[in-house]
Structures are given as C-alpha cells and as structure tokens.
Amino acid sequence: MFESLNLHPKLIQAINALQWTQATEVQTQSLPFALQGQDLIISAETGSGKTAAYLIPVLHKLISQPNNQAGSQILIMVPTRELAQQVKKDCDALSQFSAIQSVIIRGGQEFQYQASLLRRNPHIIIATPGRLTEHLNSKTVDLSDIETVVLDECDRMLDMGFRDEVLAITEHCTTKHQSLLLSATLRHRGVKAIAGTLLNDAKLVKVETDSLQPNITQQVILSDDDKHKEKLTHWLLTNEKYEKAIVFTKTRAAAQQLNNLLRYHKLRVESLHGEIAQDDRNKVMAKFREGVVDIIVATDLAARGLDVQGVDLVINYHMAQSGDEHVHRVGRTGRAGESGLAICLVNSFDYSLMSSIERYLKIRFERRQIEPLKAKYTGPKNVKANGKPVGVKKANTKKRNSDKKNESKVKAEKHAARKRKNIGKRRQATNQPETGGFAPIKKKKTIIEEQ
Structure with missing residues (x-):
C-alpha cells in the first residue's frame, strides 16, 4: 500500500527498513487525504498506528519540498513527556535516510538548552503545551513558518487542562x-469544540470499535481491601507467565508503596510517576525496554505514549477513572496483534466504577478467583448479569409504602382513642354546676371585663 502512494524514495527506504509490509486501517484511510494537505480528525484506538498516520505525510512533504530558508515547519503537540519521546523515536526512524531534524520541547529539561535547539530552526518541533508556552512568552521560539499542526491525543491534552494553551499556541502559527x-x-x-475552532472543512477518519482488541483477555478479581490487593498483585506477578508487566495505581503514594513491597519480595520492579525527575524516568524506561526490570508500577502518567514491546500483562491495582482511561491503560498490552492479559482488582469501593466502565465500553469482564486468596467480598447483592442492581428500587419503594401505611394506621388508632376519651370529659363538663368543670374560667373572664 505504501508504494502505491508515491512516497519519496527515502521515506520508502525507511519504511522497508522498519519492515512495515502492510499499512494499518487508520493509515490506509488517512494517508491519501493527509498527503493532499486536507485537515483531518482521526479517531482510532491506542496501538492502531496513528503516529505513523501523520508522520508519513509530514515527512514526505518536508523531504519532497525542502525549504532551507524557512524556520520550523511542523509542530506536533502531545500531552506528556513520554509520548513526546515516543513520537521522536518514530520520527527519527522514519527520517533516518534524510536530513530532517526534530527536537523535543518539554518540561524537565534545561530551558536554555532547549532555546539553543530552537535557534537552529529544526524542521519538526515535538512539544508539550506547557513548556512551549513558556518559550513563546520568552520569545525563544518562532512559529510563523509552521505549515502543519498536529494535536496528538487531543482528548488527553484537554483533560489535563491545556485547552487555552493549545489555542494560544496555534494563534502564533x-x-x-x-x-x-x-x-x-x-x-x-x-x-x-476545539476541532470546530481550529480545523477547516476537515475530513473525519474514524477507526474505532465498541470494545477493546479481541486479543486482550480482560478479567476481574474481587478483593476485600488494599492489603488484600497487595497479596493478589504479588501472587499474580509470581504465578502468571509474562515477559513484561505494568501495574497501574491511582496515586503516586500508592505506586511507591507497592513498588517498595514488591522489591521486598525480590521482584525486579521500578516505579514511574510525576514526582520522578525526567532523567530518572528515562533510565527506568530504558531498563524496562532492555529487560533489566520486568515490572513497572505506574500512575496514569504511563498510560499514554508508552510503546514497549513485550508487555503482555496489565494489572489495574486501582480502577481507571473513566472508560477512555481504561482503554489507554489496557492498550499497553496486546499491541501489534500480540495477545495480552489485563486484570482489574475490584473491592466494594471500585465495583460501581467497574460496572460503569463495562457499560461504557459495552463489554463484560471475565470474573476470576484465586482460591488461596479468595475474597470475602462477593460483590453487591441483587446484581444482574450486566452489573446493574435488580429489584432494589422496587423493594425500597414497597418498604417505604408499607412504613407509611403502618404509620397512618397507628395515628388513626391514637386519634380514635383520644376521641373516645374526650367524649366522656365533654359530657361530664356539660352536666357540672357553674363552680366546676369549665365554669371557673368563664367566671374569671367576667370579672376581668367588669373591672
């Protein structure tokens, strides 16, 4: 398919060196339009080849129509440092037989060093919005010659609060x-909303399914609490067969604590989260790729942009906070058609979130038990096969109606008893002389009026 697109020979040479014999579906659909210069909205699952879908056309244009007098011509914005590294790696691989230069502009790197790189007018700038905004404010970058703007994983950038930065940056192009x-x-x-603001007459390329890749087995193991989850995680990492594994936690503190526990059990593990310096993150990922460590305990920082071969086990120690985030976590395994296993550890606090993710993705996780560590928690009562409570609202309604009837009956009985009791008193008061019963009150009122 690549040969039929009339790509530059140097680009075809790089594609052959990478042994890409067949384009993915997203590449097949998007490349003809991107090569024509049309604006595109590309929606596809993680691991589908989206990065090459935009790198191939921008590199073809740069190689085929060189402009040595221009400044930087391509701007690729990404949400995380890790994704920036991955894009740079793919860009270098595809441009290895050409003179195309690319740089990464991201946090965790010396600002003045980045400014010196930008002064050389690299063809391609791969940047996170926050750091690029700093360079724009310091006037250390010029985007006036940008010919193509790529917003990679735009949904993630918006979730991270980069909307205003992205819009402001594009205004400089x-x-x-x-x-x-x-x-x-x-x-x-x-x-x-942002597509409507930035794109003109855009073509939609949509390659996504209602569920995750069929080659990924997804399981749920019920747990009682975090201590139980720790035991389950250790058991899985010492009994499952895998080459590399990623364990996802919700917080940095949980990632570090679990990392320390697994190290105590002599497992080859490192942690990855936002408080780790960029150089140390790079070292961790190098060890992971080279097999020096085979387990990474990470926050959602690692859910996007990590393309590591051999990851065949993902454990969600804490559930992802949304269906989309779950897709990105689980997408670290089962890449390039390989099989993978994803396991969610679910306690009573996680169950509703797990059920909502099932409904959102229109899938059903396989239920699994580990007999030596079987949980006491068995899930909420009265649950249908689809995870929704059954009959609870109806039962509660009946109970409330029954309580109201009983309350009304008791009130009626008390009222009847008071009525019977008061009838006798009224009759007695009526037959008494003026000095008894209610007469003194009447007599006192008369005396006050006379005064």
Whole structure:
C-alpha cells in the first residue's frame, strides 16, 4: 500500500527498513487525504498506528519540498513527556535516510538548552503545551513558518487542562497551515469544540470499535481491601507467565508503596510517576525496554505514549477513572496483534466504577478467583448479569409504602382513642354546676371585663 502512494524514495527506504509490509486501517484511510494537505480528525484506538498516520505525510512533504530558508515547519503537540519521546523515536526512524531534524520541547529539561535547539530552526518541533508556552512568552521560539499542526491525543491534552494553551499556541502559527487532530475517542465534548475552532472543512477518519482488541483477555478479581490487593498483585506477578508487566495505581503514594513491597519480595520492579525527575524516568524506561526490570508500577502518567514491546500483562491495582482511561491503560498490552492479559482488582469501593466502565465500553469482564486468596467480598447483592442492581428500587419503594401505611394506621388508632376519651370529659363538663368543670374560667373572664 505504501508504494502505491508515491512516497519519496527515502521515506520508502525507511519504511522497508522498519519492515512495515502492510499499512494499518487508520493509515490506509488517512494517508491519501493527509498527503493532499486536507485537515483531518482521526479517531482510532491506542496501538492502531496513528503516529505513523501523520508522520508519513509530514515527512514526505518536508523531504519532497525542502525549504532551507524557512524556520520550523511542523509542530506536533502531545500531552506528556513520554509520548513526546515516543513520537521522536518514530520520527527519527522514519527520517533516518534524510536530513530532517526534530527536537523535543518539554518540561524537565534545561530551558536554555532547549532555546539553543530552537535557534537552529529544526524542521519538526515535538512539544508539550506547557513548556512551549513558556518559550513563546520568552520569545525563544518562532512559529510563523509552521505549515502543519498536529494535536496528538487531543482528548488527553484537554483533560489535563491545556485547552487555552493549545489555542494560544496555534494563534502564533500565522501562515495558513494544515491541521491534524488525533483522539482515541470523539465522545469528548471538548474535542469537538476545539476541532470546530481550529480545523477547516476537515475530513473525519474514524477507526474505532465498541470494545477493546479481541486479543486482550480482560478479567476481574474481587478483593476485600488494599492489603488484600497487595497479596493478589504479588501472587499474580509470581504465578502468571509474562515477559513484561505494568501495574497501574491511582496515586503516586500508592505506586511507591507497592513498588517498595514488591522489591521486598525480590521482584525486579521500578516505579514511574510525576514526582520522578525526567532523567530518572528515562533510565527506568530504558531498563524496562532492555529487560533489566520486568515490572513497572505506574500512575496514569504511563498510560499514554508508552510503546514497549513485550508487555503482555496489565494489572489495574486501582480502577481507571473513566472508560477512555481504561482503554489507554489496557492498550499497553496486546499491541501489534500480540495477545495480552489485563486484570482489574475490584473491592466494594471500585465495583460501581467497574460496572460503569463495562457499560461504557459495552463489554463484560471475565470474573476470576484465586482460591488461596479468595475474597470475602462477593460483590453487591441483587446484581444482574450486566452489573446493574435488580429489584432494589422496587423493594425500597414497597418498604417505604408499607412504613407509611403502618404509620397512618397507628395515628388513626391514637386519634380514635383520644376521641373516645374526650367524649366522656365533654359530657361530664356539660352536666357540672357553674363552680366546676369549665365554669371557673368563664367566671374569671367576667370579672376581668367588669373591672
């Protein structure tokens, strides 16, 4: 398919060196339009080849139509440092037989060093919005010659609060440029809004399914509490067969604590989260790729942009906070058609979230038990096969109606008893002389009036 697109020979040479014999579906659908310079909205699942879907056309243009007098011509914005590293790696591989230069502009790197790289006018700038905004404010970057703007994983950038930065950055790209917006989902309202602002007559390329890749087995193991989850995680990592594994936690503290526990049990593990310096993150990922460590305990920082071969086990120690985030976590395994296993550890606090993710993705996780560590918690009572409570609302309604009837009956009986009791008193008061019963009150009132 690549040969039929009339790509530059140097680009075809790089594709052959990478042994890409067949384009993925997202590449097949998007490349003809991107090569024509059309604005695109590309929606595809993680691991589907989206990065090459935009790198191939921008590199073809740079190699085929060199402009040595221009400044930087391609701007690729990404949400995380890890994704920036991955894009740079793919870009270098595809441009290895050409003179195309690319740089990464991201946090965790010396600002003045980045400024010196930008002064050389690299063809491609791969940047996170926050750090690029700092360079714009310091006037250390010029985007006036940008011909193509790529927003990779736009949904993630919006979730991280980069909307205003992205819009402000694109305003500095003063020339008429092509825009390519990539997102794992189009359900995000912010993606549609920003697409309407930045893109002109955009073509939609949508390659996504209602469920995750069929080659990924997804399981749920019920747990009682975090201590039980720790035991389950240790058991899985010492009994499952895998080459590399990633364990996802919700917080940095949980990632570090679990990392320390697994190290205590002599497992080859490292942690990855936002408080780790960038150089140390790079070292951790190098060890992971080289097999020096085979387990990473990470926050959602690692859910996007990590493309490591051999990851065949993902454990969600804490459930992802949304269906889309779950897709990105689990997408670290089962890449390039390989099989993978994803396991969610679910306690009573996680069950509702797990059920909502099942409904959102229209899938059903396989239920699993580990007999030596079987949980006492068995899930909420009265649950249908689809995870929704059954009959609870109806039962509660009946109970409330029954309580109201009983309360009304008791009130009626008390009222009747008082009525019977008061009837006798009224009769007695009526037959008494003026000095008894109610007469003294009447007599006192008369005396006051006379005074």
